[in-house]
Amino acid sequence: MSARSRITEGAMTVAARDGVGALTLEAVAAESDVSKGGLLYHFATKEALLYGLVRDCLDRWSADLSERIDRDPDPAGAAARAYVAAVAAPDHDPIRETALLAATALEPTTADLWRETAAEWTAADATPLADPDRLIDLLLVRLAADGLWLARTLDIYDLTDERLGALVDRMQQLAAAESDTT
Amino acid sequence: MSARSRITEGAMTVAARDGVGALTLEAVAAESDVSKGGLLYHFATKEALLYGLVRDCLDRWSADLSERIDRDPDPAGAAARAYVAAVAAPDHDPIRETALLAATALEPTTADLWRETAAEWTAADATPLADPDRLIDLLLVRLAADGLWLARTLDIYDLTDERLGALVDRMQQLAAAESDTT
DNA sequence: TGTGGTGTACCGTCCAGACGGTAGAGTTCA
DNA sequence: TGAACTCTACCGTCTGGACGGTACACCACA
Numbered sequence A, B: 001m002s003a004r005s006r007i008t009e010g011a012m013t014v015a016a017r018d019g020v021g022a023l024t025l026e027a028v029a030a031e032s033d034v035s036k037g038g039l040l041y042h043f044a045t046k047e048a049l050l051y052g053l054v055r056d057c058l059d060r061w062s063a064d065l066s067e068r069i070d071r072d073p074d075p076a077g078a079a080a081r082a083y084v085a086a087v088a089a090p091d092h093d094p095i096r097e098t099a100l101l102a103a104t105a106l107e108p109t110t111a112d113l114w115r116e117t118a119a120e121w122t123a124a125d126a127t128p129l130a131d132p133d134r135l136i137d138l139l140l141v142r143l144a145a146d147g148l149w150l151a152r153t154l155d156i157y158d159l160t161d162e163r164l165g166a167l168v169d170r171m172q173q174l175a176a177a178e179s180d181t182t
Numbered sequence C: 001t002g003t004g005g006t007g008t009a010c011c012g013t014c015c016a017g018a019c020g021g022t023a024g025a026g027t028t029c030a
Numbered sequence D: 001t002g003a004a005c006t007c008t009a010c011c012g013t014c015t016g017g018a019c020g021g022t023a024c025a026c027c028a029c030a
Helices: A003-018 A025-031 A036-042 A046-071 A078-088 A094-106 A108-126 A132-154 A161-175 B003-018 B025-031 B036-042 B046-071 B078-088 B094-106 B108-126 B132-154 B161-175
Strands: none
Touching: A003 A025, A003 A036, A003 A046, A003 A094, A025 A036, A025 A046, A046 A078, A046 A094, A046 A108, A078 A108, A078 A132, A078 A161, A094 A108, A094 A132, A094 B094, A108 A132, A132 A161, A132 B132, A132 B161, A161 B132, B003 B025, B003 B036, B003 B046, B003 B094, B025 B036, B025 B046, B046 B078, B046 B094, B046 B108, B078 B108, B078 B132, B078 B161, B094 B108, B094 B132, B108 B132, B132 B161
16 A cells, blocks of 8 residues: 555544544554654645545545446436445445544535535436436435435434434435336 | 633634634633633633533524424424424524534544434434334435535535525425325 | 631633654665 | 655644632621
8 A cells, every 4th residue: 555545544543533633643644654754755734634635535435436326227316326325335434434524624625625526426416317306306315315424424313224224215215216206 | 691601602603713723722712702711710621612612502503493393383293394494594604513513523522412412303203203104204304404404514515595495395395294205 | 897718700821742844864766 | 876755853833721819709707
Protein backbone atom coordinates (compact mmCIF):
# COMPACT_ATOMS: atom_id res chain seq x y z
CA MET A 1 0.00 0.00 0.00
CA SER A 2 1.31 3.47 -0.82
CA ALA A 3 2.40 5.67 2.04
CA ARG A 4 -0.25 8.17 1.05
CA SER A 5 -3.14 5.82 1.42
CA ARG A 6 -1.61 4.29 4.50
CA ILE A 7 -1.74 7.76 6.01
CA THR A 8 -5.33 8.52 5.08
CA GLU A 9 -6.26 5.09 6.38
CA GLY A 10 -4.49 5.84 9.65
CA ALA A 11 -6.24 9.17 9.88
CA MET A 12 -9.60 7.45 9.47
CA THR A 13 -8.79 5.01 12.22
CA VAL A 14 -7.75 7.74 14.62
CA ALA A 15 -10.73 9.94 13.81
CA ALA A 16 -13.23 7.12 14.22
CA ARG A 17 -11.65 5.61 17.29
CA ASP A 18 -10.51 8.64 19.26
CA GLY A 19 -12.65 11.46 17.93
CA VAL A 20 -11.95 14.72 16.23
CA GLY A 21 -10.10 16.15 19.18
CA ALA A 22 -7.47 13.43 18.97
CA LEU A 23 -6.98 13.77 15.24
CA THR A 24 -3.53 15.35 15.37
CA LEU A 25 -0.68 15.04 12.93
CA GLU A 26 1.37 13.20 15.49
CA ALA A 27 -1.37 10.70 16.25
CA VAL A 28 -1.98 10.03 12.58
CA ALA A 29 1.73 9.61 11.94
CA ALA A 30 2.05 7.12 14.77
CA GLU A 31 -0.99 5.18 13.58
CA SER A 32 0.36 5.02 10.03
CA ASP A 33 3.91 4.00 10.97
CA VAL A 34 5.32 7.15 9.49
CA SER A 35 7.18 9.93 11.20
CA LYS A 36 5.60 13.32 11.43
CA GLY A 37 8.08 14.61 8.87
CA GLY A 38 7.14 11.79 6.54
CA LEU A 39 3.48 12.60 6.91
CA LEU A 40 4.08 16.27 6.18
CA TYR A 41 5.98 15.32 3.08
CA HIS A 42 2.82 13.76 1.66
CA PHE A 43 0.34 16.22 3.13
CA ALA A 44 1.87 19.65 3.55
CA THR A 45 -0.81 20.86 5.96
CA LYS A 46 -3.45 19.38 8.17
CA GLU A 47 -6.07 20.82 5.87
CA ALA A 48 -4.56 18.89 2.96
CA LEU A 49 -4.71 15.73 5.03
CA LEU A 50 -8.38 16.25 5.79
CA TYR A 51 -9.16 16.87 2.15
CA GLY A 52 -7.26 13.71 1.27
CA LEU A 53 -9.22 11.75 3.82
CA VAL A 54 -12.60 12.99 2.62
CA ARG A 55 -11.65 12.52 -1.01
CA ASP A 56 -10.54 8.97 -0.25
CA CYS A 57 -13.77 8.08 1.53
CA LEU A 58 -15.95 9.54 -1.18
CA ASP A 59 -13.97 7.86 -3.94
CA ARG A 60 -14.41 4.46 -2.40
CA TRP A 61 -18.05 5.13 -1.83
CA SER A 62 -18.42 6.19 -5.45
CA ALA A 63 -16.62 3.10 -6.66
CA ASP A 64 -18.89 0.87 -4.58
CA LEU A 65 -21.90 2.66 -5.99
CA SER A 66 -20.74 2.46 -9.61
CA GLU A 67 -20.20 -1.22 -9.30
CA ARG A 68 -23.72 -1.75 -8.00
CA ILE A 69 -25.22 0.46 -10.68
CA ASP A 70 -23.41 -1.49 -13.38
CA ARG A 71 -24.92 -4.71 -12.10
CA ASP A 72 -28.43 -3.25 -12.29
CA PRO A 73 -30.09 -3.99 -15.65
CA ASP A 74 -32.47 -1.02 -15.47
CA PRO A 75 -30.85 2.42 -15.61
CA ALA A 76 -33.90 4.26 -14.23
CA GLY A 77 -33.44 4.67 -10.51
CA ALA A 78 -30.44 2.41 -10.46
CA ALA A 79 -28.43 4.98 -8.53
CA ALA A 80 -31.06 5.24 -5.82
CA ARG A 81 -31.30 1.46 -5.48
CA ALA A 82 -27.54 1.13 -5.37
CA TYR A 83 -27.44 3.84 -2.76
CA VAL A 84 -29.86 2.00 -0.52
CA ALA A 85 -28.08 -1.29 -0.98
CA ALA A 86 -24.71 0.26 -0.19
CA VAL A 87 -25.93 1.90 2.99
CA ALA A 88 -27.75 -1.20 4.15
CA ALA A 89 -24.90 -3.56 3.35
CA PRO A 90 -24.09 -5.73 6.36
CA ASP A 91 -20.37 -5.10 5.98
CA HIS A 92 -21.03 -1.38 6.14
CA ASP A 93 -18.10 -0.45 8.31
CA PRO A 94 -18.59 2.62 10.41
CA ILE A 95 -14.93 3.63 10.53
CA ARG A 96 -14.87 5.37 7.20
CA GLU A 97 -18.27 6.88 7.81
CA THR A 98 -17.43 8.24 11.22
CA ALA A 99 -14.14 9.56 9.92
CA LEU A 100 -15.89 11.26 7.04
CA LEU A 101 -18.25 13.01 9.37
CA ALA A 102 -15.44 13.99 11.71
CA ALA A 103 -13.28 15.41 8.95
CA THR A 104 -16.16 17.45 7.60
CA ALA A 105 -16.89 18.81 11.03
CA LEU A 106 -13.27 19.85 11.36
CA GLU A 107 -13.01 21.31 7.88
CA PRO A 108 -16.48 22.36 6.77
CA THR A 109 -15.32 23.33 3.30
CA THR A 110 -14.85 19.65 2.49
CA ALA A 111 -18.63 19.53 2.24
CA ASP A 112 -17.99 20.85 -1.26
CA LEU A 113 -16.60 17.45 -2.15
CA TRP A 114 -19.78 15.79 -0.88
CA ARG A 115 -21.83 18.17 -2.98
CA GLU A 116 -19.90 17.34 -6.14
CA THR A 117 -20.22 13.62 -5.62
CA ALA A 118 -23.89 13.82 -4.69
CA ALA A 119 -24.63 15.89 -7.78
CA GLU A 120 -23.26 13.16 -10.02
CA TRP A 121 -25.55 10.54 -8.56
CA THR A 122 -28.59 12.76 -8.69
CA ALA A 123 -27.88 13.47 -12.33
CA ALA A 124 -27.49 9.76 -12.97
CA ASP A 125 -30.98 9.19 -11.66
CA ALA A 126 -32.69 12.19 -13.19
CA THR A 127 -31.53 11.65 -16.76
CA PRO A 128 -33.35 8.51 -17.85
CA LEU A 129 -36.58 9.49 -16.14
CA ALA A 130 -39.84 10.62 -17.66
CA ASP A 131 -42.21 11.01 -14.74
CA PRO A 132 -41.27 13.83 -12.34
CA ASP A 133 -43.16 12.15 -9.51
CA ARG A 134 -40.85 9.18 -9.81
CA LEU A 135 -37.91 11.50 -9.31
CA ILE A 136 -39.41 12.73 -6.07
CA ASP A 137 -39.72 9.16 -4.85
CA LEU A 138 -36.13 8.47 -5.78
CA LEU A 139 -35.05 11.58 -3.93
CA LEU A 140 -37.08 10.50 -0.95
CA VAL A 141 -35.44 7.12 -0.94
CA ARG A 142 -32.03 8.65 -1.23
CA LEU A 143 -32.72 10.98 1.69
CA ALA A 144 -33.95 8.07 3.73
CA ALA A 145 -30.75 6.25 2.88
CA ASP A 146 -28.80 9.30 4.06
CA GLY A 147 -30.80 9.22 7.25
CA LEU A 148 -30.08 5.56 7.66
CA TRP A 149 -26.43 6.25 7.01
CA LEU A 150 -26.38 8.86 9.76
CA ALA A 151 -28.33 6.64 12.12
CA ARG A 152 -25.98 3.73 11.60
CA THR A 153 -22.89 5.89 11.81
CA LEU A 154 -23.89 7.55 15.05
CA ASP A 155 -25.84 4.51 16.20
CA ILE A 156 -28.85 6.63 17.05
CA TYR A 157 -31.79 4.29 16.61
CA ASP A 158 -31.62 0.76 17.83
CA LEU A 159 -33.02 -0.93 14.79
CA THR A 160 -33.56 -4.64 14.97
CA ASP A 161 -32.35 -6.60 11.97
CA GLU A 162 -35.94 -7.44 11.22
CA ARG A 163 -37.04 -3.83 11.10
CA LEU A 164 -33.99 -2.83 9.15
CA GLY A 165 -34.81 -5.53 6.61
CA ALA A 166 -38.41 -4.41 6.28
CA LEU A 167 -37.27 -0.83 5.94
CA VAL A 168 -34.80 -1.62 3.20
CA ASP A 169 -37.40 -3.70 1.36
CA ARG A 170 -39.79 -0.78 1.45
CA MET A 171 -37.12 1.60 0.22
CA GLN A 172 -36.19 -0.67 -2.64
CA GLN A 173 -39.85 -1.04 -3.48
CA LEU A 174 -40.22 2.73 -3.74
CA ALA A 175 -37.12 2.91 -5.90
CA ALA A 176 -38.11 -0.04 -8.07
CA ALA A 177 -38.26 0.59 -11.77
CA GLU A 178 -41.65 -0.96 -12.51
CA SER A 179 -43.23 1.03 -9.74
CA ASP A 180 -46.97 1.16 -9.35
CA THR A 181 -46.42 3.80 -6.66
CA THR A 182 -47.61 1.52 -3.91
CA MET B 1 -31.12 35.08 30.04
CA SER B 2 -29.17 32.99 32.50
CA ALA B 3 -25.41 32.97 32.18
CA ARG B 4 -25.52 29.27 31.55
CA SER B 5 -27.71 29.45 28.49
CA ARG B 6 -25.90 32.54 27.30
CA ILE B 7 -22.78 30.40 27.27
CA THR B 8 -24.27 27.45 25.39
CA GLU B 9 -25.74 29.93 22.95
CA GLY B 10 -22.34 31.50 22.46
CA ALA B 11 -20.79 28.09 21.97
CA MET B 12 -23.31 27.30 19.26
CA THR B 13 -22.55 30.52 17.47
CA VAL B 14 -18.82 29.91 17.55
CA ALA B 15 -19.12 26.29 16.48
CA ALA B 16 -21.41 27.08 13.58
CA ARG B 17 -19.59 30.19 12.42
CA ASP B 18 -15.94 29.28 12.94
CA GLY B 19 -15.94 25.51 12.95
CA VAL B 20 -14.98 22.87 15.44
CA GLY B 21 -11.33 23.87 15.42
CA ALA B 22 -12.16 27.32 16.71
CA LEU B 23 -14.42 26.09 19.47
CA THR B 24 -12.14 26.94 22.37
CA LEU B 25 -13.06 27.97 25.88
CA GLU B 26 -11.64 31.42 25.31
CA ALA B 27 -13.58 31.94 22.11
CA VAL B 28 -16.81 30.83 23.71
CA ALA B 29 -16.17 33.04 26.73
CA ALA B 30 -15.57 36.06 24.52
CA GLU B 31 -18.69 35.35 22.47
CA SER B 32 -20.79 35.00 25.61
CA ASP B 33 -19.47 38.09 27.38
CA VAL B 34 -18.14 36.01 30.22
CA SER B 35 -14.59 35.63 31.38
CA LYS B 36 -12.89 32.31 30.98
CA GLY B 37 -13.03 31.87 34.73
CA GLY B 38 -16.74 32.57 34.68
CA LEU B 39 -17.27 30.04 31.95
CA LEU B 40 -15.35 27.40 33.86
CA TYR B 41 -17.46 28.10 36.88
CA HIS B 42 -20.56 27.00 34.99
CA PHE B 43 -18.94 24.24 32.96
CA ALA B 44 -16.02 22.71 34.79
CA THR B 45 -14.54 21.11 31.69
CA LYS B 46 -14.82 21.48 27.97
CA GLU B 47 -16.57 18.14 27.86
CA ALA B 48 -19.24 19.47 30.21
CA LEU B 49 -19.73 22.45 27.94
CA LEU B 50 -20.22 20.22 24.92
CA TYR B 51 -22.73 18.08 26.77
CA GLY B 52 -24.55 21.24 27.79
CA LEU B 53 -24.62 22.42 24.23
CA VAL B 54 -25.98 19.16 22.86
CA ARG B 55 -28.50 18.86 25.65
CA ASP B 56 -29.69 22.39 24.95
CA CYS B 57 -30.11 21.78 21.23
CA LEU B 58 -31.97 18.54 21.71
CA ASP B 59 -34.24 20.01 24.37
CA ARG B 60 -35.33 22.81 22.10
CA TRP B 61 -35.83 20.40 19.26
CA SER B 62 -37.94 18.22 21.53
CA ALA B 63 -39.99 21.17 22.66
CA ASP B 64 -40.64 22.21 19.07
CA LEU B 65 -41.71 18.67 18.27
CA SER B 66 -43.98 18.31 21.28
CA GLU B 67 -45.75 21.50 20.36
CA ARG B 68 -46.41 20.25 16.85
CA ILE B 69 -47.57 16.86 18.08
CA ASP B 70 -50.02 18.51 20.46
CA ARG B 71 -51.56 20.46 17.61
CA ASP B 72 -52.10 17.26 15.60
CA PRO B 73 -55.57 15.76 16.22
CA ASP B 74 -54.53 12.22 15.29
CA PRO B 75 -52.01 10.55 17.62
CA ALA B 76 -51.05 7.85 15.10
CA GLY B 77 -47.95 8.98 13.27
CA ALA B 78 -48.15 12.46 14.73
CA ALA B 79 -44.52 12.34 15.77
CA ALA B 80 -43.36 11.45 12.28
CA ARG B 81 -45.44 14.24 10.74
CA ALA B 82 -44.20 16.74 13.29
CA TYR B 83 -40.67 15.62 12.59
CA VAL B 84 -41.02 16.29 8.89
CA ALA B 85 -42.66 19.63 9.46
CA ALA B 86 -39.96 20.70 11.88
CA VAL B 87 -37.13 19.77 9.55
CA ALA B 88 -38.78 21.38 6.56
CA ALA B 89 -39.75 24.54 8.42
CA PRO B 90 -38.56 27.59 6.50
CA ASP B 91 -37.16 29.20 9.64
CA HIS B 92 -35.08 26.09 10.22
CA ASP B 93 -31.97 27.83 11.39
CA PRO B 94 -28.75 25.97 10.63
CA ILE B 95 -26.77 27.41 13.54
CA ARG B 96 -28.11 25.01 16.12
CA GLU B 97 -27.96 22.12 13.70
CA THR B 98 -24.40 22.76 12.63
CA ALA B 99 -23.36 23.24 16.23
CA LEU B 100 -25.07 20.02 17.21
CA LEU B 101 -23.18 18.10 14.57
CA ALA B 102 -19.92 19.79 15.48
CA ALA B 103 -20.27 19.05 19.17
CA THR B 104 -21.06 15.42 18.50
CA ALA B 105 -18.05 15.11 16.25
CA LEU B 106 -15.89 16.56 19.00
CA GLU B 107 -17.41 14.45 21.75
CA PRO B 108 -18.84 11.29 20.22
CA THR B 109 -20.31 10.08 23.49
CA THR B 110 -22.92 12.84 23.27
CA ALA B 111 -24.56 10.64 20.65
CA ASP B 112 -26.05 8.90 23.68
CA LEU B 113 -28.19 11.96 24.22
CA TRP B 114 -29.46 11.77 20.64
CA ARG B 115 -30.29 8.13 21.18
CA GLU B 116 -32.33 8.86 24.29
CA THR B 117 -34.29 11.60 22.61
CA ALA B 118 -34.85 9.60 19.43
CA ALA B 119 -36.11 6.65 21.42
CA GLU B 120 -38.84 8.78 22.97
CA TRP B 121 -40.19 9.85 19.62
CA THR B 122 -40.06 6.38 18.15
CA ALA B 123 -42.00 5.09 21.13
CA ALA B 124 -44.51 7.89 20.68
CA ASP B 125 -45.21 6.68 17.16
CA ALA B 126 -45.15 2.96 17.80
CA THR B 127 -47.61 2.91 20.68
CA PRO B 128 -50.92 3.86 19.07
CA LEU B 129 -50.31 1.77 15.96
CA ALA B 130 -51.93 -1.47 14.90
CA ASP B 131 -50.47 -2.20 11.49
CA PRO B 132 -46.73 -2.99 11.56
CA ASP B 133 -46.35 -1.93 7.92
CA ARG B 134 -47.48 1.55 8.87
CA LEU B 135 -44.69 1.70 11.40
CA ILE B 136 -42.17 0.93 8.69
CA ASP B 137 -43.50 3.79 6.61
CA LEU B 138 -43.28 6.12 9.57
CA LEU B 139 -39.72 5.03 10.18
CA LEU B 140 -38.92 5.58 6.54
CA VAL B 141 -40.33 9.05 6.66
CA ARG B 142 -38.39 9.82 9.79
CA LEU B 143 -35.17 8.62 8.23
CA ALA B 144 -35.86 10.70 5.15
CA ALA B 145 -36.37 13.67 7.44
CA ASP B 146 -33.02 12.93 9.08
CA GLY B 147 -31.47 12.80 5.63
CA LEU B 148 -33.08 16.09 4.75
CA TRP B 149 -31.82 17.52 8.00
CA LEU B 150 -28.28 16.47 7.17
CA ALA B 151 -28.58 17.70 3.61
CA ARG B 152 -29.82 21.10 4.73
CA THR B 153 -27.28 21.40 7.50
CA LEU B 154 -24.31 20.55 5.31
CA ASP B 155 -25.94 22.03 2.22
CA ILE B 156 -25.20 18.91 0.20
CA TYR B 157 -27.95 18.78 -2.39
CA ASP B 158 -29.07 21.90 -4.13
CA LEU B 159 -32.76 21.37 -3.78
CA THR B 160 -35.04 23.90 -5.44
CA ASP B 161 -37.92 25.14 -3.33
CA GLU B 162 -40.26 23.41 -5.73
CA ARG B 163 -38.61 20.04 -5.31
CA LEU B 164 -38.34 20.49 -1.59
CA GLY B 165 -42.05 21.24 -1.47
CA ALA B 166 -42.94 18.17 -3.52
CA LEU B 167 -40.67 16.06 -1.36
CA VAL B 168 -42.22 17.25 1.87
CA ASP B 169 -45.72 16.70 0.47
CA ARG B 170 -44.80 13.15 -0.41
CA MET B 171 -43.32 12.56 3.02
CA GLN B 172 -46.40 13.90 4.75
CA GLN B 173 -48.55 11.75 2.49
CA LEU B 174 -46.65 8.65 3.54
CA ALA B 175 -46.97 9.67 7.19
CA ALA B 176 -50.64 10.60 6.89
CA ALA B 177 -53.01 8.91 9.25
CA GLU B 178 -55.67 7.80 6.77
CA SER B 179 -53.04 6.21 4.59
CA ASP B 180 -54.03 3.98 1.71
CA THR B 181 -50.31 3.19 1.31
CA THR B 182 -50.08 5.04 -1.97
C1' DT C 1 -28.15 47.72 64.16
C1' DG C 2 -23.95 46.05 63.28
C1' DT C 3 -20.50 42.47 62.73
C1' DG C 4 -18.59 38.29 61.35
C1' DG C 5 -19.32 34.29 58.56
C1' DT C 6 -20.76 31.53 54.53
C1' DG C 7 -22.04 30.49 49.70
C1' DT C 8 -22.60 31.81 44.97
C1' DA C 9 -21.08 34.03 40.98
C1' DC C 10 -17.50 35.69 38.47
C1' DC C 11 -12.85 37.57 37.13
C1' DG C 12 -7.87 37.70 35.19
C1' DT C 13 -3.49 35.51 35.28
C1' DC C 14 -0.51 31.82 34.88
C1' DC C 15 1.52 27.41 33.22
C1' DA C 16 2.70 22.82 31.51
C1' DG C 17 1.90 20.48 27.70
C1' DA C 18 0.28 19.77 23.09
C1' DC C 19 -0.16 21.64 18.63
C1' DG C 20 0.95 22.57 13.53
C1' DG C 21 4.63 23.41 11.00
C1' DT C 22 9.95 24.15 9.65
C1' DA C 23 14.88 22.88 8.90
C1' DG C 24 17.99 20.11 7.43
C1' DA C 25 20.53 15.82 7.50
C1' DG C 26 20.24 10.95 6.18
C1' DT C 27 18.65 6.98 3.26
C1' DT C 28 17.03 4.43 -0.69
C1' DC C 29 17.00 3.31 -5.30
C1' DA C 30 16.50 4.11 -10.45
C1' DT D 1 24.33 11.36 -9.25
C1' DG D 2 20.07 13.02 -8.01
C1' DA D 3 15.38 12.76 -7.01
C1' DA D 4 12.07 10.79 -3.95
C1' DC D 5 11.35 9.92 0.46
C1' DT D 6 11.95 9.68 5.54
C1' DC D 7 13.92 10.94 9.63
C1' DT D 8 14.90 13.75 14.23
C1' DA D 9 15.11 17.99 16.45
C1' DC D 10 13.22 22.11 17.15
C1' DC D 11 10.19 26.59 17.30
C1' DG D 12 6.46 29.76 18.37
C1' DT D 13 1.81 29.65 19.53
C1' DC D 14 -2.23 28.31 21.61
C1' DT D 15 -5.04 25.40 24.82
C1' DG D 16 -7.45 23.51 28.77
C1' DG D 17 -7.53 24.05 33.17
C1' DA D 18 -5.88 25.55 37.89
C1' DC D 19 -5.82 29.12 41.04
C1' DG D 20 -6.10 33.18 44.00
C1' DG D 21 -8.83 36.85 44.45
C1' DT D 22 -13.20 40.07 44.27
C1' DA D 23 -18.03 41.39 44.78
C1' DC D 24 -22.21 40.76 46.76
C1' DA D 25 -26.24 38.63 48.81
C1' DC D 26 -27.88 36.33 52.73
C1' DC D 27 -27.99 34.79 57.52
C1' DA D 28 -27.06 34.32 62.53
C1' DC D 29 -26.53 36.34 66.68
C1' DA D 30 -25.03 39.84 70.06
